[in-house]
Amino acid sequence: MQDQLISSLSSDDSSTPSTPTSDAPSKRLSWSKLMQKLHSSQSLDSDSDNHSSTDDASDAGSISLSELDSFFDPTEEALCKEVVQLIALNLTDAKYGILHCSKLLIPEKLLEHIGQELAHLSVSEPCGLRGALIDLCVEQDGTCEAVGQIAVDPYVVPTFQLTLVLRLDSRGFWPKIQGLFIGRSPASPVVRRALKLSTGFRVIKRKLYSSEELLIEEC
Numbered sequence: 001m002q003d004q005l006i007s008s009l010s011s012d013d014s015s016t017p018s019t020p021t022s023d024a025p026s027k028r029l030s031w032s033k034l035m036q037k038l039h040s041s042q043s044l045d046s047d048s049d050n051h052s053s054t055d056d057a058s059d060a061g062s063i064s065l066s067e068l069d070s071f072f073d074p075t076e077e078a079l080c081k082e083v084v085q086l087i088a089l090n091l092t093d094a095k096y097g098i099l100h101c102s103k104l105l106i107p108e109k110l111l112e113h114i115g116q117e118l119a120h121l122s123v124s125e126p127c128g129l130r131g132a133l134i135d136l137c138v139e140q141d142g143t144c145e146a147v148g149q150i151a152v153d154p155y156v157v158p159t160f161q162l163t164l165v166l167r168l169d170s171r172g173f174w175p176k177i178q179g180l181f182i183g184r185s186p187a188s189p190v191v192r193r194a195l196k197l198s199t200g201f202r203v204i205k206r207k208l209y210s211s212e213e214l215l216i217e218e219c
């Protein structure tokens with residue numbers, strides 16, 4: 001009897017369809033792996049997008065030295081030095097007439113800064129620095145005196161205009177000792193005071209071929 005009962009139970013087990021209990025864990029495991037892979041791929045895509053956008057932003061906001069060198073060639077650099085010397089000469093020539101001084105001291109650092117601004121503002125121009133029209137002005141006694149105008153290349157139609165507004169040095173001990181630097185003008189016996197330019201200045205850029213707003217930089 002006992003043997004019949006065991007035989008009956010075993011036959012019932014064999015006839016009963018197998019439940020998915022044994023297969024369920026493996027299916028759940030494969031599904032979880034699939035979700036992990038999907039989540040990982042989404043994370044990688046998100047990270048790559050973030051990195052690419054960050055890289056694009058950093059690339060747009062900064063220019064490497066090699067890129068600057070590719071834009072600003074040695075010929076342009078030599079021309080920039082010549083223009084700076086011409087600016088210094090125009091300022092010196094204006095001391096007796098427009099500036100009304102016996103001596104004009106031009107700091108070397110000022111000329112260096114002007115050269116850097118000329119290079120920076122002409123990089124994006126179609127003719128480079130050769131297309132610049134430069135106006136020189138000096139602020140003194142509350143007014144802005146026009147010193148002169150320089151067409152870098154008279155054979156090139158100007159594409160942009162730069163206005164350099166230079167300032168007098170009123171800091172430190174210079175206002176107290178400037179009376180020591182006096183002389184006489186060859187055109188007048190009046191003793192004139194000496195002037196020293198500040199290393200800071202303002203530059204205004206206006207494109208002559210478009211209606212873009214003025215670019216004003218304090219240097």
